[in-house]
Amino acid sequence: MELLALFDDENRVLNKSIPRPNKFDVKDGEYFKIILLFIINSKNQYLIQKSSNENKYATTGGHVTYGDDDIITTIKEAREELGLTLIKSNFKKFETIKTPKAFVECFYMQRDIPLDSLKLQEEEVESVSYLTVNEIKKLMEEGLFNCIHYEAFIDLEEKRKNNDL
Secondary structure, eight states: OOEEEEEOTTSOEEEEEEEGGGGGGOOTTOBEEEEEEEEEOTTSOEEEEEESSSSOEEOEEEEOBTTOOHHHHHHHHHHHHHOOOOOGGGOEEEEEEEOSSEEEEEEEEEOOOOGGGOOOOTTTEEEEEEEOHHHHHHHHHTTOBOHHHHHHHHHHHHHHHTTOO
């Protein structure tokens, strides 16, 4: 069973874990952690994946397991979901979102990755494509884009417009 690392109210790792199926049962003042990785190509399109498990779109992401940190998890999720081999210098953090039960660590990278070079994790990723900002907004309007991923996407777009990265 996958165990998720737990963090305190200040986003400091605790020497505690919780089984992934029980993640929403964390005690007050404890949080699990999720990472998101946005990949942007030279045409300012985002690499977006459609979930195999539900009719939703999102960026690459995953839960931080016990013993890992957000950097290791980002590298691991890119490899598992997309077949990409990354190193820490390939991506940069742009924000942390705090929700009632989780911290969401948000990263981005700029790289042209041919879609046919990706090896998708079939259990989680049905398909991938590059989408424009407007196409992502339309998916959200239709209720087809993961909400927390969309919040991070909007924040990233705002930072990019303001040259604040």
